Amino acid sequence: MGKTFSKPEALTDAHTHYCPGCTHGIVHRLVAEVIDELGIRENTVGIAPVGCAVMAYNYFDCDFQEAAHGRAPAMATGIKRVRPDLMAFTYQGDGDLASIGMGEIVHAANRGEKFTTIFINNAIYGMTGGQMAPTTMPGQRATTAPAGRDVEATGMPIRMCELLSTLATPGYISRQTVLKPKYVNKAKKAIKKAFEYQKENRCYSFVEIVSTCPTNWGMTPLDSLKWAEDTLLPYYPLGEFKTPEE
Amino acid sequence: MAKVLMKGNEAIGEAAIRAGCKNYFAYPITPQSEVAEYLAKRMPEVDGVFLQGESEVAVGYMIFGAAACGERVMTTSSSPGVSLMSEAISYIAGARCPAVFVNIMRGGPGLGGILPSQADYFQATKGGGHGDYRLLVMAPEGVQEAVDMTMKAFDLAEKYRGPVMIMGDGLIGQMMEPVEFPEDFTPTPMNNDDWATSGMATRGTDKRNLVKSLFLDPKQLNDHNLLLKAGYDRMRQEEVRYEGYNTDAEYKLLIVSYGTMSRVCKTAIDTMKEEGLEIGMVRPQTLFPFPEQAIHDAAAKESCSHVVSIELSMGQMVEDVDRCVKGQRPVTWYGECGGDIPTPEEIIDHVKSLLKN
Structure with a gap:
């Protein structure tokens, strides 16, 4: 019997620093598989965020830049404007993208920059230790919301796909998750579509992945998957919000 | 061209x-x-x-x-x-x-x-x-x-x-x-x-x-x-770049100034020279690296009794000038920082008042 399963070429041999039960590893793999399948590894530049994925450049085996907090879309803009022949993707968390980087992501999407964003939404700040994010659910506890998120004081969680879908500029906006195997395949399809739109120079592409953070949620990995499905998915519905064909 | x-x-x-x-x-x-x-x-x-x-x-x-x-x-x-x-x-x-x-x-x-x-x-x-x-x-x-x-x-x-x-x-x-x-x-x-x-x-x-x-x-x-x-x-x-202006003369006072401000200083220096008053200037063209040695040596000239940093700020470069002069001569600041630029006449008046004291 031949080899049936192997590590994507676009991943290095390094062990990740991610916590047990964290979904970053799955998403890294999906992105790497797509890069392999499209044969773009040697023309791709990734942009790492500030947050848990700050060292994503240790795990992806392609050219990489490391951004300041929230600024990855501006760096990807710089790359694609001066080297439109390269493929660029930003990999950002919810604090990075939906809080400090809100200006950069909205304007990059609105300009229709031809790069791809992978947005990991786990409703909390991971790397800095469980502080409240713009995507934290009402009542969800965080180290900076010890009694749970008070929406009277902090507003409701921001839904990025819905927000970006209101832009009149054509784009590909999709929300997926990797909480169960059946979702993983769909997520990969969306990621592949996103990179294909970029490769065809069609539009900006954005795939949100509803994710978990067992460590900062204070749950086991299994409980995290269940909590995410019961609590996050009803508020963050899955699906394609916008395609450039529309 | x-x-x-x-x-x-x-x-x-x-x-x-x-x-x-x-x-x-x-x-x-x-x-x-x-x-x-x-x-x-x-x-x-x-x-x-x-x-x-x-x-x-x-x-x-x-x-x-x-x-x-x-x-x-x-x-x-x-x-x-x-x-x-x-x-x-x-x-x-x-x-x-x-x-x-x-x-x-x-x-x-x-x-x-x-x-x-x-x-x-x-x-x-x-x-x-x-x-x-x-x-x-x-x-x-x-x-x-x-x-x-x-x-x-x-x-x-x-x-x-x-x-x-x-x-x-x-x-x-x-x-x-x-x-x-x-x-x-x-x-x-x-x-x-x-x-x-x-x-x-x-x-x-x-x-x-x-x-x-x-x-x-x-x-x-x-x-x-x-x-x-x-x-x-x-x-x-x-990479240190600077211009010495009238620095071959036996100047009584040394100006350090850059940018637009130094152009006005050049006019003032020319006018004073016509009157028989020699004033020298070091104009840094690089602010970092700073022309430390040039300013140190220009201040050391025997005829020079005073160094003044003339800037469109409330005295920023003067700290570097003072650092370079290393106490050889008094170092002071002159300038404006509202948007107006000191005139040659104002610079001449200020230089003369420094030399009088």
């Missing part, structure tokens, strides 16, 4: 193109918006990139992303905008990418004013952003020198793999002067295959490049900072 009459801001834009920079990102701010307006027209003519970013913060990182690909890139701004870009400048310095920043200074702090100023001296030469980094800072005295320095800035940014800044005050951006663009200028070719994220296929290699400023290991970070320091020390050895 024959001389042409150009506004400083437009001449800086043209100089960038002539130096082989085909990539420009910017955000509008007075008094430098003409650079963006000029390049919005001009860049498409040379198949270059022009993009107006959503903020100076974003523009700083567009510059970073483009520079990290190994492409020549420039932005221009003015004081409050440069404050916003300072975060990116720190990252660019930390990640060792060549890029050119132009600050056409206006008054501060805060929103300040829109008239000429030199109040960003500390910001440019002492940091601005966080961490241990230096900018190579050049300060033109007029439109021609702004052109010459802009064209040279890209080679220097690549030589040192870091950000370089042109510091002009609002007057240099706004005034028109005859300028000549060198015809025989050839940009020094940059070999960036060992660091730029230009795509492995572009480089014909299977070795990827990383552009980053994160070093969690204390020894690695210290070594990285030592590497940066070695570059700054080399700048101190190789």
Whole structure:
């Protein structure tokens, strides 16, 4: 019997620093598989965020830049404007993208920059230790919301796909998750579509992945998957919000 | 090439193109918006990139992303905008990418004013952003020198793999002067295959490049900072530029002044010379590296009894001048920082009052 399963070429041999039960590893793999399948590894530049994925450049085996907090879309803009022949993707968390980087992501999407964003939404700040994010659910506890998120004081969680879908500029906006195997395949399809739109120079592409953070949620990995499905998915519905064909 | 009459801001834009920079990102701010307006027209003519970013913060990182690909890139701004870009400048310095920043200074702090100023001296030469980094800072005295320095800035940014800044005050951006663009200028070719994220296929290699400023290991970070320091020390050895004005004379007093302010000082020095009063001046053309030895030696001249730093700020460069004079002579400050520029007559009065005391 031949080899049936192997590590994507676009991943290095390094062990990740991610916590047990964290979904970053799955998403890294999906992105790497797509890069392999499209044969773009040697023309791709990734942009790492500030947050848990700050060292994503240790795990992806392609050219990489490391951004300041929230600024990855501006760096990807710089790359694609001066080297439109390269493929660029930003990999950002919810604090990075939906809080400090809100200006950069909205304007990059609105300009229709031809790069791809992978947005990991786990409703909390991971790397800095469980502080409240713009995507934290009402009542969800965080180290900076010890009694749970008070929406009277902090507003409701921001839904990025819905927000970006209101832009009149054509784009590909999709929300997926990797909480169960059946979702993983769909997520990969969306990621592949996103990179294909970029490769065809069609539009900006954005795939949100509803994710978990067992460590900062204070749950086991299994409980995290269940909590995410019961609590996050009803508020963050899955699906394609916008395609450039529309 | 024959001389042409150009506004400083437009001449800086043209100089960038002539130096082989085909990539420009910017955000509008007075008094430098003409650079963006000029390049919005001009860049498409040379198949270059022009993009107006959503903020100076974003523009700083567009510059970073483009520079990290190994492409020549420039932005221009003015004081409050440069404050916003300072975060990116720190990252660019930390990640060792060549890029050119132009600050056409206006008054501060805060929103300040829109008239000429030199109040960003500390910001440019002492940091601005966080961490241990230096900018190579050049300060033109007029439109021609702004052109010459802009064209040279890209080679220097690549030589040192870091950000370089042109510091002009609002007057240099706004005034028109005859300028000549060198015809025989050839940009020094940059070999960036060992660091730029230009795509492995572009480089014909299977070795990827990383552009980053994160070093969690204390020894690695210290070594990285030592590497940066070695570059700054080399700048101190190789890049100091200054002009001595009337420094062959037996001057009674030494002026240190740069940019527009030094042009006014030259007029004052000429007038006093006609009256029989010799005054010398050292005009730093690089603010970092600073002409430390030149100022030290000029102050040491036996005929010289006093050193005055004349600036469009409330006394910033004077701290460096004082550091260089090392107590040999009294060092004082004179200047204005509201947008008006001291006249030759005011400078003459001030110099004479210093010599009387």
